[in-house]
Amino acid sequence: MFKLFDFSLRINGFPIKKAQAEFEKIIAISDDKFENYVMEKRNEIVNFHLQHNLFYKNLVGKSEIEIWNDLPVLTKKDLQQPLEDRLSNGYSTKTVFVNKTSGSSGDPFIFAKDKACHALTWASIIYRFGWYGIDINSSYQARFYGIPLDFIGHKKERLKDFLSNRYRFSIFDLSDDVLEKVLRKFQKSNFDYINGYTSSIVLFAKFLQSKNIVLKTICPTLKVCLVTSEMLFEEDKTLMEKQFGIPIVNEYGASELDLIAFENTKGEWQVNSETLFVEILDENNQPVPNGKEGKIVITSLYNKAHPFIRYEIGDIGILDEKSTFRKPILKKLIGRTNDVAILPSGKKSPGLTFYYVTKSIIEDDGNVKEFIIKQTKIDTFYVEYVSEFDLTSTQIRKIEEAIELYLEPNLNFTFTRKTFLERSKRGKLKQFQSML
Template sequence: MFPLFDLSLHLNGFQMKKAKAEIRKIVTFTEKEHAEFVAYKKQEIVNYHLENNPFYSNLFGMNPFTRWEDVPVLNKKNLQIPLQERISKEYSLKQCYVNKTSGSSGTPFIFAKDKYCHALTWASNMYRFSWYDIDFNTSYQARFYGIPMDFIGNKKERLKDFLSHRFRFSIFDLSDVVLEGFLNHFKTKKFDYINGYTSSIVLFAKFLQQKNIVLKTICPSLKVCMVTSEMLFEADKILLEKQFGIPIVNEYGASELDLIAFQSRSVGTEGEWQVNSETLFVEILDENNQVLPYGQEGRIVITSLFNKAHPFIRYDIGDIGLLDEKSTLQKPILKKLVGRTNDVAVLPSGKKAPGLTFYYVTKSIIEDDGKVKEFLIKQTKIDSFDIEYVSENELNWEQIQKIEQAIALYLEPNLHFKFIRRNTLKRSNRGKLKQFTSLL
């Protein structure tokens, strides 16, 4: 089969051949070579942004860069200013990959990657998926994700799906009737793997359990299932393995960074969450920004070693976790991750929608001026929701209309929403802000 996926990335300015070669080179480093590589890239990326990025040099302050431990920790609130004010002088937005974070932590913002950095992200993904004999150019993906509902956005995603050799199951409605339709596709299509949001895939597995069906028996071509974006609990993993009849792989990533951790298939480390040490440098910090030793739980802080368009240096991603005591600089193992869970909304029609559906709804109020700082959504009754938000100004009638139209489009009409502006939002005792919670 002609490598359409690689070709589509190449035509969009992503140097995939070079990026794949760089990843292949990094993974063959000796332990000493890897340590030298990380030390060099950390110094290089800080110095680059100090020289070329006024936003970062202002954040850094007047002190010269001498010790890594003195490099300031960047958080999401720092980034809630217009993107044009955060981008490096040598880059324009046209030269970058630009996207929005999901806001799953409640703090959305727009970010940029230079195109080579984003090519490395794809090369890193391809490398890890290949551990399970998955090739993005040839393997057929059953994709459990959302999709834009506007005509142009929808068509763009469908074109991407075609070029990426995947079939998309829209997760905005997961009622039994819709899940029956999903099942029919697995009976007629030769999928190689499943990839998508954890909660949606778990709901599909529960549907299969009710019907006493093992997915592999009706779709023998299936090899593996990768779940992402939300926590995978052990009970759900057992359910998925039983109902799908294939290995379940848990990945942890962030759109503004890269794939952060991916379950290993190597003998002796099988099932362990191997941290991406090729394009990222991951630290665990305490509340005073001090580095914690392996085995101690703290804030996950990540440096993107290659992104010259936008600084993600000692970036506090908003999650809590710990690295295994047997971790090394070259092979860090993420032993525990706290956070990224989402409830499921049950609607008056009987429709079920995962909490991440609200990412697509709240996209309508995420603007590049950073005025809406944080938000969370609570389901208080089967037809009623509270949207609490922190913003410089009250949402106006036009903005509320826009949100309500998006809600009717992505969920269903005749739902009731109360908009509550607050100075701060209540967080968990670990500092996490859960974007969606059902109180039913």
Template structure:
């Protein structure tokens, strides 16, 4: 039974139509694809200038026929109530709503219209087939976080059931837990692994210490897809050696979907079907292929909410071998997260703080930016910028969330600042350890 497709359909996401549209786009020849991309760029700008009051105000001087006149938007521009940013005819009742992970330190709530979201899933389904993986039938070993409150927990577990996934915790990466993980692999016919890079690397390091190769214990494994964090070459070699399967690099963002996916030739193919990806310099000028700059992306189909020349907060470079129809992502700088080490000896992924930061994300856009620093083994500091001071109740809620997701008896300090220190590249790293 195709439970995954059925669940999308039940929730109002027209996956059958999305797959048909995706196939139509993919059948275009080079000339037709170039024409299609340029037309879709103009169409989405025209649509939002006509139907989105927020975008009309934001892009007053925009001319759909002059791409250089289209302003670059950042996450800071979108930190205001969601209903101020929705297009005419869209409400919180008829769109897909989610929150960004806050991995760049700039959290906000966003929306996608239901066809746009279905097209995102169609893209993922298509790419996974490159490696003979099927969302409806392939069993996934999932290294992701999970909400610990009852409603969120069971909601994610139900989604895991529909998607044939078994979720491993990233909140505990100690040897005792990793041994339990290994035993689950021994007794389950997993087809592939998917999850946070750092968590899977920690599992591979455990296997290395134990002199084990995972696919000798779980021979059904076909591939490992790493996402959400940088994959360094030495880690890729480690994963290939200890897992014994191909390692696939996935690059995406919650608000946009799939941005790039590694193919069977180790090429990092940029999504040109429903996104338009640019690399810009600090003055918003397009850089030639081979030069490193800011990753700026346009969602060509999202009519509910504009993501037009949207600065994702990452630094990257397109290969010199790229063409308009086949851009190749050569390097990506960003989303690197440290491992959290705690007094009990427990280890957790830096992205564990995603579930903590949900506590400080509010739809009124008060908290603009934040960073979390581990000062000592048991002391953490949260620095943030906001329109007004966080209440004592809110601070206590954050402390309680940290205690729940990591462990109790940790010292948490808070400091409200007018601005947060950024890297030379302008990147704001959400978590940093000084251990």
């Protein structure tokens, strides 16, 4: 069978076959040798960046370091500077995979992966999806994600959907009328799995509950539902399992890294130990024992283009006491929740919709450091942001146009520049808050 998705990766310069062969070698490492593998890879990537990445060398302050815990913890603020200043020698923005973080923590930045590393990310995803009988090349995906609404961006995303064998349901409007159309699409399509933002899929499950419909009865080809990007609460998972009639799998990832944890067939949130090294640290950046909560800090073992070494992702979590180097288990993830905005027209838009709106103010010069959006009335929103300079009238007009395009007209937005933003008791900055 012709593998269209693999082919699309190869023509874009991502060596997927080589990456899959490399990933198979990692999987084949015996349990008793896996700790040595992790230690060797993390030392290799640190030494590489200390030798070839001036940004990282300046951050560390030394050209070599012997004790792992002496390495600095890399924060998102450290990365809010032009990408060219952060790339390793021999790499340019034209030879790497470049993307923007979602900004779900309120701290957006542009990042890069070398192409071999990005291909390895896909090898990791393909492997884990296979646990549930999903083949990315042949399985048909029902995708609940955002999509650019400008003509060129929209067409590019639809082309990517075609190459990836998926149909995308836009999450910007999840009113009952729209969900009725979603339901009809499921009736007519042989979807193999659902993938997308948790809050959007929960809204669809609640819609099905109101109609007393189990999705698998009208779309019998469905095998599994994979949710990502937001917290999955147990009661929502139970609701989805009932209304979809299929297993609900919890995924935890970050675009700048990889899949971080993926629920295995035993219901455990298995951490990706093949391409990442995950630590739980206290407020003094010291490791805590398994079973204790702390900051999730992650090292990308293969990204040579851009350092993600002891990178603080902005979440709090707990590793299970039974975790091993081969099989770390994420016992609990604290955070990553998003509210749903209810608009005057009755439209419901998940908080992640605001990622697509605020993308227009995320610039590579790193001016906007942090932002939060608060809904105080059904038609009134406040955007508070921290930046070196005020947003210009042109930038604000661009944001307002995006708001009208992605949400609806006649919403009132006020922009306020601040010196700092209020955080939760855990230090988490929530991008969208509904005060309704």
